[in-house]
Amino acid sequence: MAHQKTQRADLTPFLAPKSVAIVGLSRSALDDAVSVLTSLRDFGYGGRVYVINPSMGRVPERNVYPNLADVPEMPDLAVVSVARHLVPAVMRDCAAKGIRAAIVITQGFGDSDAEGARLQAEMLEIAQGAGIRIIGPNTIGVANALARFTSSFIEIHPDTAPVGQVAQSGLFMMGHHLINNEPGGFCTTIDLGNACDVSLVDVIEHFAAEPAVRVIQCHVERIDQGQEFLAAAERIGKQKPIVVLKAGRTQAGQAAVASHTGAAAGENQVYTAAFRRAGVVAVTGAEELRLVSKAFVTYPPPRGRRVAIMTFSGGGAVLAIDVLDSAGLSLAALSPATRAALEPLFPDWLAVENPVDCWIPLARDMHANYPRILEALLQDPGVDAVICIYCSYKLPKYAAYDCSSHLRAMAKKYPAKPILGWTYGLDVAGFTREVERDGTVMVFPTLDGLARSLASLAGWGEFRAAPMRTLSAPLPADAGSVRKALGAATAKGTTYLFAEALDILAAYGFSVAPWRLARNPDDLARAARELSFPLCLKVVSADIVHKSDAGGIRLGLCDSGQLGAADRDLRAEVARRVPGARIDGVLVQEMAPKGFEVMLGARRDPGFGPCVVMGAGGIYTEILDDYAFRLAPLVADEARAMIGETRIARLLAGARGGAAADVEGLVEALRRLSQLVTEHPQIREIDLNPLFVGTRGAVVADARIIL
């Protein structure tokens, strides 16, 4: 996929064309109840529509032309749905006509076989030569209620919700406003399809500049231009929340992405780290995407995460508390003033606390007590948001229990504090319509969805309030010698560095356990003289990346005799386990001082660039799945946060009476690693495992670099 251009596409001809050529509409579709013509009519499109079909003659009353060339004006947009092998020719016709925007509906390009990939490249080359921008192929195109234009042959819910949607699948455009048959939930939507030209970044830049869009909603399966996306999202996300559903999360899911869009997806962790860096609001499913987007339209972000719960049902309160924790929200402690205001309403045997189980005062007089209790909670300075759980009765019979007007009135009076509803009962749908009438309160279909939405609001509020990240000055390092070493390795065609990796780390200020390379018994004897016992041996071989798997490590050697025996034994075992491996020598190394075993690593993602990882070291690395992950370059606070995310952080802090490790030393090591991988793009992957973190400083015992 070619994405050399950085010039942003102007999306106006796609979203609000004054005239459009429909290329490839079949004769039968002309009178079909379901076609782009009926969609445009139902959507209220006011522009000029031309139908191009070479197999038909000129049909003046239906604006049908056999060729694009015959159309009496230059249309703003072509919507192309001819068979895939005809698309390059159509693109040439567009170029000849001077058209600058094309939506290619047709499937079977980069999403299918080699011939499809070839056709896609051919089409793109023609378009780029003529200055034509393309949405698609393999797309339904766009729908834009702001200009009443759509390229979809299926009807789209027209809606003016201030949400701009961009997706890699038509599913979202068709509407994922499940169950309730709500309106679409967006005013403008773009299905990127294979995204051969117009990209996710083009679209979010467009939405950033569009005043009718307050929330940007994205469905992505992969992001090709990771660093462009990051830069745009971090800047735009400070103004408008960017809510992203990244599909293809699991391993199995990623396989399907590959077959769906024609390329493998990046790793989950890279996306997570990228989204965190850019302040993107990440969600995990279609329904959550809908709910969170709607929540951003309905509410401002709360000032904090402290939640009061007001409920008709004690059982409902327990269910609500169950979801707060996992969403990262907390139960507010009510102030003495709030308790004092509420206590007169409750029997003396009922302690007033959060959650406020208010059935008794409500059964006495709902219309007097509901607003009184809710207002007391909203006035509490320790409460950032209120969850209201209530029963949805059949109206008007149960008008005495109808709290909907109070919810709306309080939302108007206290707009800074979200009031979030969850309900059960006889007429949930009807009651929900009443509660949501002003667009200031939402009723959530699940408590889990409610809590996640509130947490998303709070998280974005925190991102928006945080200052822009500023990088600190680089740490002193001998970048020149590293460049030389990497250059030498590249010249030799070496892709795996071991002994050289230790030198490179030393050049970047890491403490490395002292070592010598021994190619023969003389070297070994010299190493024994120059280093302090106990020593260890590690095989040096360009053919062996996993030294312990190959039997290429010997630890705890206490004298020259042991050293010699271990050297012979190691060489024999490696030769047996990895037949044919070239053994360049052994690395003789002082046993590292005691400390906690930690693993640091970095790798370069093709989309998002260098990333840094930290986790438990030694034998625990792979089984514990206890990693923290960030994009490089890292600032110190990010390094500290990474360490804090891992379980082994508790060990480092000195659990169970042990001494605390030098966490700031580890922070520095992470920054040095981040700097190393950022400054030297040849490094594809680097592992420090184990790094021993002691009470003062951290010492590298083993490392490898992959170029």
Place this chain on the structure above:
Amino acid sequence: MAHQKTQRADLTPFLAPKSVAIVGLSRSALDDAVSVLTSLRDFGYGGRVYVINPSMGRVPERNVYPNLADVPEMPDLAVVSVARHLVPAVMRDCAAKGIRAAIVITQGFGDSDAEGARLQAEMLEIAQGAGIRIIGPNTIGVANALARFTSSFIEIHPDTAPVGQVAQSGLFMMGHHLINNEPGGFCTTIDLGNACDVSLVDVIEHFAAEPAVRVIQCHVERIDQGQEFLAAAERIGKQKPIVVLKAGRTQAGQAAVASHTGAAAGENQVYTAAFRRAGVVAVTGAEELRLVSKAFVTYPPPRGRRVAIMTFSGGGAVLAIDVLDSAGLSLAALSPATRAALEPLFPDWLAVENPVDCWIPLARDMHANYPRILEALLQDPGVDAVICIYCSYKLPKYAAYDCSSHLRAMAKKYPAKPILGWTYGLDVAGFTREVERDGTVMVFPTLDGLARSLASLAGWGEFRAAPMRTLSAPLPADAGSVRKALGAATAKGTTYLFAEALDILAAYGFSVAPWRLARNPDDLARAARELSFPLCLKVVSADIVHKSDAGGIRLGLCDSGQLGAADRDLRAEVARRVPGARIDGVLVQEMAPKGFEVMLGARRDPGFGPCVVMGAGGIYTEILDDYAFRLAPLVADEARAMIGETRIARLLAGARGGAAADVEGLVEALRRLSQLVTEHPQIREIDLNPLFVGTRGAVVADARIIL
């Protein structure tokens, strides 16, 4: 809460009374649009209703009596809603009248203050003396569409779904059929409230015997009679699925349970282990409770977990795959026959694989190709269930794309393979009604809910097919000496055993690293002679449970000189760190042979009895949160499954070229521990940490028992 009785309550008078006395209906409620009288009328109750209110005179035309004694017959049931201090007197009136069943609506008993708890005990004592069974207090009571009876003053959705519901909150009775305004989803429901008498077990036994109930749906906040529940659930659950929402999951949630029902909830892990043992279908939220129950009404359990996906949208397929993994389902591999059947329908550039993205054949001819593709998938012997993702168009305009009749027809033809729907589009609600018309296919509001429901069906199928668990013969053990040791400790008032714990474990066949107790330098010298160096020292003190925190451990002592110095140093440090601790001596112990450090433990839950836990040992125990948990007694397969659940299982199996540990030896150790804790109820808690699991056998290095 008194639960001495094991005699099951007959629920007929509660659920299908021929006559009922409403005690405490206010004068105003007599003519209110919302009261139990209107609910009974609307529900179609055909029995006799008496209203008791001492503040009113006799009102013959409304069947009002000042006293229960005046009622001209003995009612089957009393529904009591007088103020709490009057409830004991009403219970006496019921006893005098000969009434045998009472629903106590009133709040403010065990759910509130000390006076409430006292009143609850008083009421219960009167009832038990007179043979009256009570539902409640603090309840809305019951609703039973089978006999058209309810005690609720709020209208209940009448429904004949074959689901029996029992809850600890009225919320569920009021209906948690969210969003869609579906019918209630149950034919009979009981709100247990404080459950002072009629219990969860009484209700599930009733539902087990009720032919109109096929699925038992439970909301519980705590289960008091854990072992009774287990026995009943395991037996009944083989016939009818028992779906349970356990509320109060998180720590914060548990605090709310305490204030809501008047007692602390058991630990999450104990419930998880208990539910697993009993084959209970556990769900995590109200919406999942509804969906899973409905799924059990709609579908038989599938034969396996292999899923085919048939979709209008490639994007939908990726979303579906994302949820399969985490639910424990897998993507089916299509057979060559299935591929051969499907390939003619697809263009040659599209590879036919699962998920089957079938937009192209459907766009050509939906009504020919939808049933053909779906049937090919259903006929594939490697497919256990099919997820259908489709767009819900507005009918009749889009009748050419309406797949609902095909879904119903295929569900009828292949009843053993669930067809599960997920949809998006213009008329989800209308299309869903069409698809669900026969009750053979469900449309799920989220893919996540779909996958969890299917996994629940599959899990119950596996439980139902598994043979009843049979315990193997106990391993040889010296139970007599352990009884004696525990008896002696109890007699001395000791509650924490350390050296004795090692003896007790040895009596149950555990290998324990050889040790001696040294109270003085002479003992120490003798120990040095009798044991093999290297040795370690551990403080022995009834005041010190966490020895390492107290500085009470010295490792790797290589000769008598080091031993003596370490002994003095240890005593001094312990005295400094834990001032006033009585030091009974030091335990001198051989350093255990190398192996993987594992932690085994057991504790006795007040409700469910003894439970066994296994996890990573040593310093990693508490930080890794890598535990497996089961109820005792354990069978060998359960022990194996426990080990397999932990992350350290990969280390034990010999990760990264290491030797495999003796997993069967660990299985035996788990069985011995299970047997020990089951046979000796005085043991409240026992910890073996670390247990070194080597290549042959496992050796206990440290242990403690709490009585």
